[in-house]
Amino acid sequence: MPGEFELIQRFFHQPTSHTELGAGDDAALIRPRPGMQLAISTDMLVEGRHFFAGADPFLLGWKAAAVNISDMAAMGAEPRWITLAIALPAADEAWIDLLARGFRDCCEAYVVDWVGGDTTRGPLNLCPTIFGELPAGEAIRRDGARHGDDIWISGWPGMAALGLAHLRDGLELVSGWQESCVERLHRPMPRVALGIKLRGLASAMLDVSDGMLGDLSHILERSGVGAVLEETSLPIAPLLAACRRTEHAMSALLSGGDDYELLFTVPREQRGQIEALARKLELPLHRIGRILDKPGLWLQRGNGVAESVEALGFDHFGAS
Amino acid sequence: MPGEFELIQRFFHQPTSHTELGAGDDAALIRPRPGMQLAISTDMLVEGRHFFAGADPFLLGWKAAAVNISDMAAMGAEPRWITLAIALPAADEAWIDLLARGFRDCCEAYVVDWVGGDTTRGPLNLCPTIFGELPAGEAIRRDGARHGDDIWISGWPGMAALGLAHLRDGLELVSGWQESCVERLHRPMPRVALGIKLRGLASAMLDVSDGMLGDLSHILERSGVGAVLEETSLPIAPLLAACRRTEHAMSALLSGGDDYELLFTVPREQRGQIEALARKLELPLHRIGRILDKPGLWLQRGNGVAESVEALGFDHFGAS
Missing domain, CATH: 3.30.1330.10 (PurM-like, N-terminal domain)
Incomplete structure (x- = not known):
């Protein structure tokens, strides 16, 4: 039998430490x-x-x-x-x-x-x-983003997507970065400490598993708001260093999944507290945009012009 | 996306009735x-x-x-x-x-x-x-069976196995019983009310998903005891009525899974309470054997002779 x-x-x-059976x-x-x-x-x-x-x-x-x-x-x-x-x-x-x-x-x-x-x-x-x-009552849900809130992302979003593109499609990565990108793909480190510290600070939050834009749109839909991302504030530098191609770096950043970084919104009055938290956790937290009251998602280019994200089509690394 | x-x-x-989110x-x-x-x-x-x-x-x-x-x-x-x-x-x-x-x-x-x-x-x-x-503390686990406890099984074990044998292998079932057996296979009714009522009464319990003998042996192993089942006490009548073949009925009863009946042990002093519970729930509860202090599992035949179950090989309907 x-x-x-x-x-x-x-x-x-397995041995357990806080389980009755x-x-x-x-x-x-x-x-x-x-x-x-x-x-x-x-x-x-x-x-x-x-x-x-x-x-x-x-x-x-x-x-x-x-x-x-x-x-x-x-x-x-x-x-x-x-x-x-x-x-x-x-x-x-x-x-x-x-x-x-x-x-x-x-x-x-x-x-x-x-x-x-x-x-x-x-x-x-x-x-x-x-x-x-x-x-009880302190969960950070997806539906709490409000007009004027800052939008933040933790860590190094997009590296896992570059790692995946390297392994699956042969995308060339600069030596040294290759290992880091593949490591992020294979061994994500969930941002548990950050999530807990954001109780009472973040108005909405989720983890980026399918891509920053797609996941942000979940927050926007559930909260009934829109958003604008500022291109010049996006943490694209490490991605550019890794793949040296702007288009790939941008797609990985905006549409790449698998990083499991936290994407969250915070009332702008708490901006200093988030910056202090980044230092305390030794984890970069990037302020990448703000919540709007009208629905829609825009990318504000370096020249100040905001383009609708829908028209940009950053789906090279999107979930299929 | x-x-x-x-x-x-x-x-x-789905709508929820007792869930916060x-x-x-x-x-x-x-x-x-x-x-x-x-x-x-x-x-x-x-x-x-x-x-x-x-x-x-x-x-x-x-x-x-x-x-x-x-x-x-x-x-x-x-x-x-x-x-x-x-x-x-x-x-x-x-x-x-x-x-x-x-x-x-x-x-x-x-x-x-x-x-x-x-x-x-x-x-x-x-x-x-x-x-x-x-x-807290009232869970009925598998490891609490003690020497002298009665062994009980709820409902109509083996009918789902006959239904499966009918659908899969073409086993002929008596008209009228066919539907009941297939219904038990397809639409098991977990014995939740019984399980709750057995708190404080049953010393060990599990649900029969892989076959009565195999599942009973899990209780015996975890409790460090043995057991004897009495052939004349086994609820084989409906199975015999359904398939009219003793060997099939016996195999379905002892080795058939998928009924999700509860198999449990109770100190014999509580025998009256279990009988009262059966009447209250309008659910047959069959006392089919007793727990022994020495390891092993026996089947006591109608003639009084106990045979080791291992030698009997009731595995026609066993989990493959």
Whole structure:
């Protein structure tokens, strides 16, 4: 009766630090701290769509955890528990051991308890579900952006897209930058500390998984507002250094996914606090535009002229 | 930028009754009631393994919710919230509308809020994750069975296995029973009310998804005990009526999965309370054996002789 996958389930029995009952029963048992809300999210990863066939299992495990942890960062929640359901075409113990190590390493880096999951035979599919805590009422949603708010983005958006274009399409990258871009693609570092610090400051937030413009438009739609981005404020310098082609750099920046940086809006009175936060976290935070009261999304060029983004068509790296 | 699957995401935006923020943001927000533990479980369903290719999408949606809700029943938890991540080979709106209806109908039947999920392109895969509440410390785990406890099973175990054998292998079933068996396979009814009532009574419990013997052995292993089942106490009558072949009926009963009945152990002093509970819930509860202090699993035949189950090989309907 016990099959090959039962053996593999053992990889899922991980030590936990803040869980009442981990893997091995019909359900895991957790106990949120008093006064806390729970944030819940699930992101499924499919071969050929979210990762290459033949992907390194360690990196794949890391990424599966990271993209889910990033959803917690995007709410201002503290990631606390995670499950992993997985369909595998065959029971390859060495492969799943590496996958489990990557997943666990990412969980440990963010102090997330891996509390169980499911294993079955089928086309390769990873489905983590993540649970985070945050004080009730303090979640940073997508619908709170208001006219006049500054628009901010964290870190180095676009590098993962250059890494993907390098691996998939042979885009040439300057030596030294190549590794950095591929590393960002393979091993995203969710901005959990930043997300938590932005509670009470940011009016709206999400993590950039599909591209800055597309994800920003989610905030605009949900908040019923528009926005203008200032071209001269965009953090394009590292991308230009990496690929030396303005068009590619701009597309990666505006339409590239997979960086899992945080995109957020903040009332302009808090500008100083965001700048102080950047210094404290040693993480660049770029003020790239502002929220408008009328719907639409514009890019203000260096010459002062604002063009509608829809007409620009930055979709080279867009989600297909 | 918005793709066909974004359209489909709209099916996932379901009204909720006890959720602070449902689908559409980076995470759903829930707030467990004070003093409650959360039970978490995830069960992935893959085409060709958990359901036939070409399965009815409404029934598939129902079953995806039901098997996850059943994991809550198996802990004595009240199912409260559920997510659904889904990979689809194509964006067939009519198909997913029916799937969503089946999933939602099952959720509504059990007062579970569907709080979000994920949609992506890939080989068909459904991955719900379920969250239930229960008073802290009252979960019914697998490791609490003790020497002398009675072993109980709810309902009509084995009927789903006969339904599966009928559909897959052409096993002939008596007219009238055929529909009942297929219905049990397609539309399992998790025993949530029973699970909750068994808090403080059952010493160990799980839901039978892989077959009674295999699942019982999980309780025995985790509890460090053995068991004997009494052949004359097994609820085989409806199975015999349905298929009229003792061997098939016995295999379906002991090794058939998919019924999602509850298998549980109770100290024998509580026997009267379990019988009263059966009357109250109008649900047959069968006392089928008892827990032994020595490891192993035996079947006591009508003639009083106990045979080791391992030697019997009831695996016709076992999970492959």
